[in-house]
Amino acid sequence: MxxxxxxxxxxxxxxxxxxxxxxxxxxxxxxxxxxxxxxxxxNGAQLLALAIGGCFCNDLRYVAEEMGVKVGNIAVTVTVNLEGTPLLATSATMAVSCETLDGSDPRKIVDKAEAITAVSNSLRQGVPVAIEMARHDTSGA
Incomplete structure (x- = not known):
């Protein structure tokens, strides 16, 4: 782990x-x-979108390197939709543009990155979150 x-x-x-x-x-x-x-x-929703997109940008680079393809510019736009009370993320959409320097179709890189990306896949599976009270050190040390 x-x-x-x-x-x-x-x-x-x-x-x-x-x-x-x-x-x-x-x-x-x-x-x-x-x-x-x-x-x-x-804010939290922006950080969630950045986590989704940032993880995916890294994964595109990992996959491209593994496949021996040089990647140039990457552009990712993530939209997180929130609804309800309490406000919850109900969906996220990611638009991806990935430039390959040899002119090959980047779809294989995008598809493989989608299969391995940790943040999006964790959210899809519903990662459990535990909240515990931390002990405060009041000794001043």
Missing amino acids: ISTTVELRTVEGTQAAMGWAGGHTIVVDRPEGKAGGLGLGF
Whole structure:
């Protein structure tokens, strides 16, 4: 099994959160005026769309390399639809453009990437999410 962990903490002086994994950071916030949000970063739906599309962009490169095909520009647009109360993601659509440098049809690369992409496939299968209370260290150490 492979695991990854990210951390999120409040950005001092705001109600936004800074998230990080290794040396990479991202700001998460609500739109300005919504529940104390200042619009300083991405909201959850945007992060979900970025996870879907970002994972797929990486997978296109992995598959192309495995197939021995050089890929140039990739363009991915992800739309996440939300409905209901509480608001839930009900569907996501990804439009993909993938340029092969040898002029070959990129459809095989796209199809294979679709078969292996972790985020989309995890969502399709309904990945369980557990929420647990963390213990706060009040010792000041």
